[in-house]
Amino acid sequence: MTAAGSPQGVAARSRRTVQLERRLDVPRWLPYLATLGAVAFALLVSAMILAAVGGDPIRSYLHIVDSAFGDIGVISDTMVKATPLILTGLACALAFRMRLWNIGAEGQLLMGAWGASAVVLVPLLPPGAPALVVIPAMTLAGFAAGALWGFIPGLLKARLAMNEIIATLMLNYVAALWIAFWVFGPWSEGGFQLTAQFPREAWLPRLTDLAAQVPALGGLTVHLGLAFALVAAVALWFILRRSRWGYEIRLTGDSPPAARYAGIDIARNTIAIFMISGGLAGLAGMAEVSGVVHRLQQAISPGYGFTAIIVAYIARFNPLGVIVAAILFGALILAGREIQPAGVPGMIQGIVLFSLIASEVVLRYRIRLVRG
Amino acid sequence: MDFVTIMAAGVATGTIYLFAAVGEIFAERSGVLNLGVTGMMLMGAVGGFATVVATGDPWLGLLVGMAAGGLLSLLHAVVTIHFQADQVVSGLALTFVGTGLARVLGEGLSKAGATSLLPKLTVPILSDIPIVGPIFLRDQSVLVYAGYLLVPAAWYWIHRTRPGLNLRAVGEYPAAADAMGVNVYRLRYLYVFMGGLLSGLAGAAITLAIQPGWFGDLTVGGRGWIAIGLVIFAQWDPLRAAVGGYLFGAIDRFLLDVQGPENFFGIRNPVYYDHTLTFFLGMLPFVLVIVVLVVGSREAVRKRIGAPAALGVPYIRGERGA
Amino acid sequence: MTSDGSTAPLAIELRGIVKRFPGVVANDGVDFDLRPGEVHALLGENGAGKSTLMNIVAGLYRPDEGEMRVDGRPVRFRSPRDAIAAGLGMIHQHFALVPSQTVTENVLLGLDRPRFLLGLAKHDEEMAALAAGLGLKVDPRAKVWQLSVGEQQRVEVLKMLYRGAHVLIMDEPTAVLAPQEVEELFRTLRAMTASGRSIVFISHKLAEVLAIADRITVMRRGRVTASGIAAAGTSKGDLARLMVGREVLGSVERTMFRPGAVVLSMRDVHAENDKGLPALRGVSLDVRAGEILGIAGVAGNGQSELAQVVTGLRPFLGRIEIAGDVAERRSARDAIRRGVAHVPEDRTGVGSAPNLSITDNLIMKAYREAPIAHGWVIDVSAARRMAESLKDEYSIAAPSIDTLARLLSGGNLQRLILAREIESKPSLLVAVQPTRGLDVGAIEAVHRLLMARREAGAATILISEDLDEILGLSDRVAVIYEGLILGTFDVAEADVQELGLLMTGGTGGLPLEVAPILPGVPGA
Numbered sequence A: 001m002t003a004a005g006s007p008q009g010v011a012a013r014s015r016r017t018v019q020l021e022r023r024l025d026v027p028r029w030l031p032y033l034a035t036l037g038a039v040a041f042a043l044l045v046s047a048m049i050l051a052a053v054g055g056d057p058i059r060s061y062l063h064i065v066d067s068a069f070g071d072i073g074v075i076s077d078t079m080v081k082a083t084p085l086i087l088t089g090l091a092c093a094l095a096f097r098m099r100l101w102n103i104g105a106e107g108q109l110l111m112g113a114w115g116a117s118a119v120v121l122v123p124l125l126p127p128g129a130p131a132l133v134v135i136p137a138m139t140l141a142g143f144a145a146g147a148l149w150g151f152i153p154g155l156l157k158a159r160l161a162m163n164e165i166i167a168t169l170m171l172n173y174v175a176a177l178w179i180a181f182w183v184f185g186p187w188s189e190g191g192f193q194l195t196a197q198f199p200r201e202a203w204l205p206r207l208t209d210l211a212a213q214v215p216a217l218g219g220l221t222v223h224l225g226l227a228f229a230l231v232a233a234v235a236l237w238f239i240l241r242r243s244r245w246g247y248e249i250r251l252t253g254d255s256p257p258a259a260r261y262a263g264i265d266i267a268r269n270t271i272a273i274f275m276i277s278g279g280l281a282g283l284a285g286m287a288e289v290s291g292v293v294h295r296l297q298q299a300i301s302p303g304y305g306f307t308a309i310i311v312a313y314i315a316r317f318n319p320l321g322v323i324v325a326a327i328l329f330g331a332l333i334l335a336g337r338e339i340q341p342a343g344v345p346g347m348i349q350g351i352v353l354f355s356l357i358a359s360e361v362v363l364r365y366r367i368r369l370v371r372g
Numbered sequence B: 001m002d003f004v005t006i007m008a009a010g011v012a013t014g015t016i017y018l019f020a021a022v023g024e025i026f027a028e029r030s031g032v033l034n035l036g037v038t039g040m041m042l043m044g045a046v047g048g049f050a051t052v053v054a055t056g057d058p059w060l061g062l063l064v065g066m067a068a069g070g071l072l073s074l075l076h077a078v079v080t081i082h083f084q085a086d087q088v089v090s091g092l093a094l095t096f097v098g099t100g101l102a103r104v105l106g107e108g109l110s111k112a113g114a115t116s117l118l119p120k121l122t123v124p125i126l127s128d129i130p131i132v133g134p135i136f137l138r139d140q141s142v143l144v145y146a147g148y149l150l151v152p153a154a155w156y157w158i159h160r161t162r163p164g165l166n167l168r169a170v171g172e173y174p175a176a177a178d179a180m181g182v183n184v185y186r187l188r189y190l191y192v193f194m195g196g197l198l199s200g201l202a203g204a205a206i207t208l209a210i211q212p213g214w215f216g217d218l219t220v221g222g223r224g225w226i227a228i229g230l231v232i233f234a235q236w237d238p239l240r241a242a243v244g245g246y247l248f249g250a251i252d253r254f255l256l257d258v259q260g261p262e263n264f265f266g267i268r269n270p271v272y273y274d275h276t277l278t279f280f281l282g283m284l285p286f287v288l289v290i291v292v293l294v295v296g297s298r299e300a301v302r303k304r305i306g307a308p309a310a311l312g313v314p315y316i317r318g319e320r321g322a
Numbered sequence C: 001m002t003s004d005g006s007t008a009p010l011a012i013e014l015r016g017i018v019k020r021f022p023g024v025v026a027n028d029g030v031d032f033d034l035r036p037g038e039v040h041a042l043l044g045e046n047g048a049g050k051s052t053l054m055n056i057v058a059g060l061y062r063p064d065e066g067e068m069r070v071d072g073r074p075v076r077f078r079s080p081r082d083a084i085a086a087g088l089g090m091i092h093q094h095f096a097l098v099p100s101q102t103v104t105e106n107v108l109l110g111l112d113r114p115r116f117l118l119g120l121a122k123h124d125e126e127m128a129a130l131a132a133g134l135g136l137k138v139d140p141r142a143k144v145w146q147l148s149v150g151e152q153q154r155v156e157v158l159k160m161l162y163r164g165a166h167v168l169i170m171d172e173p174t175a176v177l178a179p180q181e182v183e184e185l186f187r188t189l190r191a192m193t194a195s196g197r198s199i200v201f202i203s204h205k206l207a208e209v210l211a212i213a214d215r216i217t218v219m220r221r222g223r224v225t226a227s228g229i230a231a232a233g234t235s236k237g238d239l240a241r242l243m244v245g246r247e248v249l250g251s252v253e254r255t256m257f258r259p260g261a262v263v264l265s266m267r268d269v270h271a272e273n274d275k276g277l278p279a280l281r282g283v284s285l286d287v288r289a290g291e292i293l294g295i296a297g298v299a300g301n302g303q304s305e306l307a308q309v310v311t312g313l314r315p316f317l318g319r320i321e322i323a324g325d326v327a328e329r330r331s332a333r334d335a336i337r338r339g340v341a342h343v344p345e346d347r348t349g350v351g352s353a354p355n356l357s358i359t360d361n362l363i364m365k366a367y368r369e370a371p372i373a374h375g376w377v378i379d380v381s382a383a384r385r386m387a388e389s390l391k392d393e394y395s396i397a398a399p400s401i402d403t404l405a406r407l408l409s410g411g412n413l414q415r416l417i418l419a420r421e422i423e424s425k426p427s428l429l430v431a432v433q434p435t436r437g438l439d440v441g442a443i444e445a446v447h448r449l450l451m452a453r454r455e456a457g458a459a460t461i462l463i464s465e466d467l468d469e470i471l472g473l474s475d476r477v478a479v480i481y482e483g484l485i486l487g488t489f490d491v492a493e494a495d496v497q498e499l500g501l502l503m504t505g506g507t508g509g510l511p512l513e514v515a516p517i518l519p520g521v522p523g524a
Helices: A030-052 A057-069 A072-097 A105-121 A131-160 A164-184 A207-212 A225-242 A244-254 A256-261 A266-291 A304-314 A319-336 A344-359 B003-029 B037-055 B058-082 B087-105 B132-136 B142-160 B162-172 B174-179 B184-210 B223-233 B238-257 B275-303 C050-057 C080-085 C103-108 C120-134 C149-162 C179-194 C206-212 C236-244 C303-310 C332-337 C358-362 C380-393 C410-423 C440-455 C467-473 C496-503
Strands: A016-022 A365-371 C012-021 C024-034 C039-043 C065-070 C073-075 C088-091 C167-171 C198-203 C215-220 C223-230 C262-272 C278-288 C292-296 C317-322 C325-327 C340-343 C428-432 C459-464 C476-481 C484-490
Touching (some): A057 A072, A072 A105, A072 A244, A072 A304, A072 A319, A105 A131, A105 A304, A131 B275, A164 B275, A225 A266, A225 A319, A244 A256, A244 A266, A244 C358, A304 A319, A304 B087, A344 B087, B003 B132, B037 B058, B037 B087, B037 B184, B037 B223, B058 B184, B142 B162, B142 B184, B142 B238, B162 B174, B162 C103, C012 C050, C024 C050, C024 C065, C039 C050, C039 C179, C039 C236, C050 C198, C080 C088, C179 C206, C206 C236, C223 C236, C278 C459, C292 C467, C303 C317, C340 C410, C358 C380, C428 C440, C440 C459, C476 C496, C484 C496
Parallel strands (some): C292 C476, C428 C459
Antiparallel strands (some): C012 C065, C065 C073, C215 C223, C262 C278
């Protein structure tokens, strides 16, 4: 814009330019819209990539919807896949709320699986013990083992200010090797890379177990682990929203110096959060070995612990949102096994995450049309 | 199980860590944390390998591998510098994308047979110097020698040149750099890209020189994360990164060799007799990273050095502290 | 075209400058001119738009409307580089220095030459010579974080002069200086104008502006209320009215000083700062109920650490007794329990959580107990009730109690923090730089609240860089220098010049016949 009589000469036609300016407030509906928009964008990009490598995106997507929600049987299968995702998603959401980057949910899940298996395979309980004793013992062991695996990086971060991203990641690899040792070694069944099948008392009850009484439930492999997951989600939601501790978590996550100023013991909370986060992931591991595969083997998790990161992000770290996001990704994992080429679901996850974090820019800035 | 063999192999494998770590040092010195090293390395590995399978030219493969890593890093750069997104999560997303994409592009490559590799060199005369000669200068890939040159060059660049001054200013206190006319955004893009090129180089070094072949994710394994840990251990100094890289390379080799002999100085070698114990050996590098980081952070606190002050913080002009 | 008819072109000429930010018009049609060889003060309270205007001159912002001329030629700066190339150098309130780099490296940052190899040793010598020639004392090899604030300011000046700046813009340069250092700065400025350079001096301090400026431009709420008036013949009252639009209150009303029991007692307290260097080296002092103890000192002499050891945010050696409770080791939680309230220096980073609501920020001290908490559950409606009532009582201007804290203005955020801290009915209030960056209205509000606490019998430690504020509010003043309390005085008997001397270590190295540049009377 120039003043009259300036060397620039006659006033030019006013142009409209697009400018980004910082937002002063954020409408309540915007975060949800941004999330939806990001996911939609990611699916679009992934479709293009699928097409580029010779796949048929529309058919693939429809196939996913069908094979995940087509009938009650596959919905049950989807929920089976969603169960560990809810638990690990909660683990990540809880930690991320306090800005603790727990990338070790995968390892904590594995350790939980190991802990639960140990109850049966060491054995820690006498064989023949009733399910009412075995299942709670396995649950406890799974949670404890996962919590221990979370305690280590938590302690290192709280007392030695060690970067928790590296610590949790390294422990993922250590956990995988730990499982490999037991599965190839002491617990190996017949020289194969898996353990003996657990006795029936060590199986989490499934809907299909009731088929004798209710025939309609036949073939539905949804197990009690889902109940654990849902209860945990609601409990976590309540804690974060309504409890003193939840307030401390939110405050610390937003501003650690303010939390310290308010007298909060950040070190203690760090360790506690890491332990609970690890415990939740450990429960996921227990649910997998006790409710799904009924044995300990190397390939328990197709990367639940990593998918959980995206689940937590889509849910904006809200425990109830985790349930929804976990179901969606459970569907993706279930049906995605059949998508060729094999790396595509992983890529889609990455693209979704990129879209999500890039979409946050609309929460900070808005577009303004400026004359001139 | 002899020292020279292990160290020589260590130097070779360590070069992989070295390239990735130095690349990440550049990125982090400019203030941008890029955790996507594994993804970029895999892209470099698959890019290089696919190229050499298709064309038979490893040098072309090297270029393609570097370019692949660089291009992938730009994704992270745009999202974190322009969109000001969280750098940690963006780096993780980059790892997912890079890993998935590499898996897709590498379909079928594992069946490819032997491919031509980058040449190996022996330096005449100097390679006969006891111990040092055979380790560093005999029968090593050209990339290893490139590593020898990269490290002092990187150090010199960072500490003794004007571009290095700008780099350090942008990573420590970008507001000052900006006020003095240094283009913070452009420099951050540049150095993230450079980090991507070097990570791509690290990946290509695996498939074109050090451990040829394509094995999916296992081609890189946990090495990308170890490289990131090494950056912290190195206190963002290329020389220390080289030392750490060679050390971990040697450990990799040692763990392989230690399974061989029946006896260690007359004591039974437990790993020879029970091969499931190798899993525990495999844990060693990862545990060592943790130990090394713990020790390193205490040292840093003592010496009052540390990460570039603006690391991980998006720069927004006009938003100063207090 | 200059107004006094001389033919030399104006060093800087601004016409019709408009600059908008979201929600506010920072500069609304501003005209400004700077004559060569003059010191021109740009006066206005915090938020008036002075820094924005000069940031435009320095190339950091681009104006939405208006034009700018340097030495008579129209210019359009796209970045700070262009401005520096045109000979304009700005020294900001927050120095544009990289703390971990040396003086030389900082001076060289952003230059075109040397192009590639730095050759630091050679440049170290060059810097030392240049500094000596200008009468500035500085060690080129020192790292900036090792320097005192006054020394850092000298580095900034050196930086600009090295680049051949003939116009220097200084943004609130005296905020961090002791009175004697201010005089030294003024001498340097006069020497520079004598050699033909021009200076823009941004400040909100009336007395200093009158002391140093040749001409004054006053800004209020983005507009110019007085343009380039001669400093001679203008009174402080005139300026105050132009700045604020009404008579500014002198000092706040105060009742008789009736000291009660000792609330805080510090004996031989030692503490380190974040770099591990000694910050407090044996501090001893007492604060009584019903009094305000002001801690005067130049920034960086241990004030921050003093506040932190009392409020439990920093470990210490020695003895700190609060309300009769002795502790050698204190945590923030413990301090809060003992009735210590803390209004911190850093409002946005420490005193509040930017992405939490006003309500969540207000319960930061109260969330552990009834009525906000029942057991381990928080009573959300009780919290909201408290937030509503505090919002009204303390006039926190915001759309609702759910508004996020980062959207509040500085003044409102400070009201929030004070509301929270005072509501906890503390026996000891530690207020650090409570009015920094606030406009006059907010400053008055803060002062009133502090005095009200005093009436109510609380003990207050007031730490401030503004000597006038300390003298206006406190009952007693303690001077801190290099981690020691050099002296404590009743305000009624305090001599500003003597205080100033103590603030710089006792002698300041200056001859005693230097005329005082601050009035002996507290208040604006």
